[in-house]
Amino acid sequence: MLWVVIILAAALLPADTIYQSNSRGQRAVIHRDTIVVSEDSTSIVYKHFELKERRVVKVRLSQGSAPYLVDPSSAPDKQRIVKTWMRFGYTAKVTDVEGKTTQLYDAYLDFYPPEGRGSLLESVPARTSFPMLIEGGGADDFEFSRLVRAEFLGEQLKVTLQDGRVVTGRFLMPTDKPAEARILGITDAYNPDSEDVFNFSLPLARLREIEFEE
Numbered sequence: 001m002l003w004v005v006i007i008l009a010a011a012l013l014p015a016d017t018i019y020q021s022n023s024r025g026q027r028a029v030i031h032r033d034t035i036v037v038s039e040d041s042t043s044i045v046y047k048h049f050e051l052k053e054r055r056v057v058k059v060r061l062s063q064g065s066a067p068y069l070v071d072p073s074s075a076p077d078k079q080r081i082v083k084t085w086m087r088f089g090y091t092a093k094v095t096d097v098e099g100k101t102t103q104l105y106d107a108y109l110d111f112y113p114p115e116g117r118g119s120l121l122e123s124v125p126a127r128t129s130f131p132m133l134i135e136g137g138g139a140d141d142f143e144f145s146r147l148v149r150a151e152f153l154g155e156q157l158k159v160t161l162q163d164g165r166v167v168t169g170r171f172l173m174p175t176d177k178p179a180e181a182r183i184l185g186i187t188d189a190y191n192p193d194s195e196d197v198f199n200f201s202l203p204l205a206r207l208r209e210i211e212f213e214e
Contacts, residue, residue, distance in 0.1 A: 015081035017071040018046065018061070027069065030061070035078050036070050037195045044068050047197055049085045054128055055108045056085055056186065056197040078192035086186060090128055090144045091213040094183060096206050104185040104200055107144065107210075111179045124175045126184075131172040132157060139172060150210040171204060183207065 017032040034046040043062050050057045061068050089106030096102075111124040129143045130150060142159050149160040158168045173179055184198040191199065 015073045015077055016046065017073075018044065019069045019071065020066055021069065022066065030068065031059075033081055035081065035192055036072070037193065039070060044070065045195070049088060049106075051088070053108070053126070054089050055106045055126070056089070058195075058197050075192070082186070082190060082192045089185070092144075092185075093211040093213070094185075094200075094202065094207065095209045095211075096202060097208050099208070102187060102200060104183070104187060106198075107183060107185040109181055109204075110184050111173075111175065111181055114178045114180045124177075124179060127174070130157065130159060131174055132159070132167065132169040133172050134167060134169040140167070142167070144212055147212050149212065152204060152207045152209065180205070183210065 015032075016034045016036045018030045018034060018036070019027040020030050021027050031046070031048060034048045036044060036046045037058070038045045041063060043060050045058060045060045047056055047058050049055075086105035090108070092104050092107045094102045094104050094107075108126050108128045109130075110126040128145075129141050130147075131139070131141045133139050135156075142161070146161050147159055148162055151158040151160075155170055156168060157171045158166060160166050171181065173181065181204045182201050183204065184201050186198060187200050189199060
């Protein structure tokens with residue numbers, strides 16, 4: 001049902017459409033309701049909402065013998081499609097250790113080298129869950145959809161679940177390499193033409209609380 005709603009909503013909010021011509025010159029739609037961020041003779045890079053991951057992702061299409069074509073849309077149309085993306089990802093109020101609260105849309109976690117050195121660790125997939133070593137033994141992976149709140153107390157993580165349970169433990173880094181987990185997402189100030197799929201990024205170590213909204 002959610003997928004049908006997204007299709008219907010997007011149909012009313014046109015954005016860039018990517019085509020490919022076949023050997024007979026006929027154009028087939030490859031992806032509609034995207035935002036193309038760069039295009040040249042070798043590739044097209046575009047953003048779209050990935051329903052399975054409930055976040056905005058970036059895709060690169062390499063040009064081959066059958067080139068891709070872009071039907072561009074207006075700036076207002078792109079702004080409206082971003083507003084649609086913001087409706088279907090995870091929404092949260094993020095409060096940092098200084099007490100500043102930010103309204104965040106399409107929230108997810110991703111992983112970088114420690115202390116912000118270097119670029120994204122592509123070998124560690126982005127996720128919308130908190131893997132935890134639970135106090136007293138055991139482990140679990142708490143999807144954002146199960147959570148009301150996540151509180152960061154030094155090295156301790158406390159999550160409040162939709163069913164009212166409270167679980168405490170420690171964030172379990174999903175890699176044995178040195179890494180820094182960050183919460184990422186889109187705010188109301190997001191630029192549709194940005195090459196990034198987020199405009200907010202904060203290490204979990206600088207968070208006080210994340211309050212999830214339905």
